Amino acid sequence: xxxxxxxxxxxxxxxxxxxxxxxxxxxxxxxxxxxxxxxxxxxxxxxxxxxxxxxxxxxxxxxxxxxxxxxxxxxxxxxxxxxxxxxxxxxxxxxxxxxxxxxxxxxxxxxxxxxxxxxxxxxxxxxxxxxxxxxxxxxxxxxxxxxxxxxxxxxxxxxxxxxxxxxxxxxxxxxxxxxxxxxxxxxxxxxxxxxxxxxxxxxxxxxxxxxxxxxxxxxxxxxxxxxxxxxxxxxxxxxxxxxxxxxxxxxxxxxxxxxxxxxxxxxxxxxxxxxxxxxxxxxxxxxxxxxxxxxxxxxxxxxxxxxxxxxxxxxxxxxxxxxxxxxxxxxxxxxxxxxxxxxxxxxxxxxxxxxxxxxxxxxxxxxxxxxxxxxxxxxxxxxxxxxxxxxxxxxxxxxxxxxxxxxxxxxxxxxxxxxxxxxxxxxxxxxxxxxxxxxxxxxxxxxxxxxxxxxxxxxxxxxxxxxxxxxxxxxxxxxxxxxxxxxxxxxxxxxxxxxxxxxxxxxxxxxxxxxxxxxxxxxxxxxxxxxxxxxxxxxxxxxxxxxxxxxxxxxxxxxxxxxxxxxxxxxxxxxxxxxxxxxxxxxxxxxxxxxxxxxxxxxxxxxxxxxxxxxxxxxxxxxxxxxxxxxxxxxxxxxxxxxxxxxxxxxxxxxxxxxxxxxxxxxxxxxxxxxxxxxxxxxxxxxx
Numbered sequence: 172x173x174x175x176x177x178x179x180x181x182x183x184x185x186x187x188x189x190x191x192x193x194x195x196x197x198x199x200x201x202x203x204x205x206x207x208x209x210x211x212x213x214x215x216x217x218x219x220x221x222x223x224x225x226x227x228x229x230x231x232x233x234x235x236x237x238x239x240x241x242x243x244x245x246x247x248x249x250x251x252x253x254x255x256x257x258x259x260x261x262x263x264x265x266x267x268x269x270x271x272x273x274x275x276x277x278x279x280x281x282x283x284x285x286x287x288x289x290x291x292x293x294x295x296x297x298x299x300x301x302x303x304x305x306x307x308x309x310x311x312x313x314x315x316x317x318x319x320x321x322x323x324x325x326x327x328x329x330x331x332x333x334x335x336x337x338x339x340x341x342x343x344x345x346x347x348x349x350x351x352x353x354x355x356x357x358x359x360x361x362x363x364x365x366x367x368x369x370x371x372x373x374x375x376x377x378x379x380x381x382x383x384x385x386x387x388x389x390x391x392x393x394x395x396x397x398x399x400x401x402x403x404x405x406x407x408x409x410x411x412x413x414x415x416x417x418x419x420x421x422x423x424x425x426x427x428x429x430x431x432x433x434x435x436x437x438x439x440x441x442x443x444x445x446x447x448x449x450x451x452x453x454x455x456x457x458x459x460x461x462x463x464x465x466x467x468x469x470x471x472x473x474x475x476x477x478x479x480x481x482x483x484x485x486x487x488x489x490x491x492x493x494x495x496x497x498x499x500x501x502x503x504x505x506x507x508x509x510x511x512x513x514x515x516x517x518x519x520x521x522x523x524x525x526x527x528x529x530x531x532x533x534x535x536x537x538x539x540x541x542x543x544x545x546x547x548x549x550x551x552x553x554x555x556x557x558x559x560x561x562x563x564x565x566x567x568x569x570x571x572x573x574x575x576x577x578x579x580x581x582x583x584x585x586x587x588x589x590x591x592x593x594x595x596x597x598x599x600x601x602x603x604x605x606x607x608x609x610x611x612x613x614x615x616x617x618x619x620x621x622x623x624x625x626x627x628x629x630x631x632x633x634x635x636x637x638x639x640x641x642x643x644x645x646x647x648x649x650x651x652x653x654x655x656x657x658x659x660x661x662x663x664x665x666x667x668x669x670x671x672x673x674x675x676x677x678x679x680x681x682x683x684x685x686x687x688x689x690x691x692x693x694x695x696x697x698x699x700x701x702x703x704x705x706x707x708x709x710x711x712x713x714x715x716x717x718x719x720x721x722x723x724x725x726x727x728x729x730x731x732x733x734x735x736x737x738x739x740x741x742x743x744x745x746x747x748x749x750x751x752x753x754x755x756x757x758x759x760x761x762x763x764x765x766x767x768x769x770x771x772x773x774x775x776x777x778x779x780x781x782x783x784x785x786x787x788x789x790x791x792x793x794x795x796x797x798x799x800x801x802x803x804x805x806x807x808x809x810x811x812x813x814x815x816x817x818x819x820x821x822x823x824x825x826x827x828x829x830x831x832x833x834x835x836x837x838x839x840x841x842x843x844x845x846x847x848x849x850x851x852x853x854x855x856x857x858x859x
Contacts (some may be wrong), residue, residue: 182196
């Protein structure tokens with residue numbers, strides 16, 4: 172009996188949409204006609220009016236119309252090919268169009284005497300006057316549109332005219348019901364949903380995004396998305412409360428935690444004690460803990476996690492600690508081993524673990540032996556059995572995906588393990604509460620006593636020779652240095668100082684100093700050899716890429732140099748700076764930058780120099796990035812959304828949270844529709 176063919180997509184009934192196009196549209200999250208309405212424009216082009224050439228301003232995009240008065244074909248230089256230069260004139264002046272890539276058909280269109288409309292970005296050219304590079308050619312007989320022209324997100328194989336046509340059809344055939352109550356709409360001055368959607372897809376001429384009507388339409392859809400996001404996370408939390416987890420409490424758990432705490436060479440901060448108590452309370456419940464610890468660099472997250480692990484293994488269970496890199500995993504294992512001596516064995520599993528060692532370890536795990544297993548992504552593999560896993564700790568949680576966390580959850584068939592996630596990328600508290608509504612949050616907002624702040628200095632690359640002289644003296648005094656570069660090798664596109672080039676430069680300048688190179692393309696054994704030498708102090712300067720961003724802990728390294736600091740994000744710079752200041756001596760961070768700096772880049776570096784608190788840096792970072800740049804917190808694991816911006820729309824969040832709570836309880840079918848519309852699994856999913 173032959174298998175029945177797969178059901179056809181409802182989109183295939185539309186002209187121009189076949190199976191191949193359906194696949195491409197699915198990559199944009201479009202699977203049915205309504206989905207076109209939520210494919211919102213990235214920007215708009217104004218083709219509603221013709222601008223006189225004399226009125227053009229450089230840096231803007233404009234539509235012009237005129238007659239071609241001269242055509243020239245010039246050779247660009249040896250081996251560089253030709254360029255086509257076309258002069259278009261109207262009653263007010265002349266505009267140059269320049270083509271570096273063109274076909275004979277383009278030359279046929281661009282004949283002297285022909286009339287055209289051009290659309291493109293206006294630039295000043297070096298002979299004076301204005302020009303457009305590869306302007307779009309539009310037939311002057313085409314009627315001017317009444318609305319701005321949207322430019323949509325796309326994938327290869329889908330062009331803008333087709334997307335615009337399909338969106339217009341969806342606007343005509345899809346009936347959107349207004350679900351929001353009048354009181355909420357009036358409070359926030361929201362337009363009705365159908366009106367907001369139509370305005371964003373087809374804004375009338377002159378209605379640029381700065382206008383109040385456009386902002387109100389965008390805010391309305393942002394509110395809808397926030398409600399759907401919050402409702403989705405609340406459902407995830409409620410679903411988790413129906414699952415069973417081992418309740419970790421009692422004398423044995425308490426004894427193991429006390430034994431580890433007594434072994435620590437320092438006392439806990441008040442913040443650490445508070446968070447340890449929050450975790451212990453969660454572990455004692457018969458439902459799975461899902462807690463995220465947000466803490467600044469050096470706030471002591473590892474110690475908090477270790478005390479939670481001690482409770483689990485002390486009660487006779489298995490615990491796992493997942494780290495994103497082998498360097499970090501090995502450091503965790505080395506740090507935990509002496510702490511857990513006499514409590515439980517600490518074992519390491521990575522991709523580099525020999526098969527024989529791994530097999531023996533798997534046999535012990537299969538038998539349910541209580542132990543602490545530290546590892547990388549190898550922990551998530553099916554061949555790593557953890558039948559009595561009661562607590563999974565995930566360091567740098569944003570470096571792991573939802574599916575990977577789910578695999579840990581499925582290790583035990585008897586229960587769902589408790590989950591403790593940690594992030595050293597602090598984000599503002601209000602933003603965290605919105606992003607992680609499905610999790611319980613703990614904030615480590617206190618630095619351990621004795622940790623001195625790192626003094627940060629800004630230095631232009633033009634003074635690099637002066638810096639090298641001071642680094643030589645620094646190393647001669649017995650201290651060590653990190654020297655971080657953004658690339659591994661020279662790149663023709665980005666004129667940055669690569670790690671390999673800097674390594675050779677420093678070796679040549681300081682031949683008497685032991686210098687080593689570390690980057691992600693090196694083999695595991697080679698990386699470990701370099702790191703061991705640096706930890707032992709036989710290497711004075713470690714030239715590295717951002718592979719040392721997290722996890723490397725060398726107290727004698729008290730100077731951090733970061734080349735092309737303007738190319739790094741503020742959170743990443745703060746993370747890198749956190750690698751120093753871990754010993755008793757005063758520590759420094761030098762941010763080397765290339766001139767000229769933009770105003771925003773200058774303010775970012777000035778903020779790093781001025782601030783040492785990661786939470787304040789995160790808040791400043793979000794403000795500097797401005798509306799629409801949620802990528803500023805992407806490395807914190809914050810979900811990306813289509814319309815809402817958790818910084819710009821912060822005022823809407825409490826109302827969205829309150830409404831989501833109400834709808835989850837009273838209108839589950841409406842919640843189903845909102846989640847399907849705004850939070851499809853392909854774009855974002857609640858935390859596992």
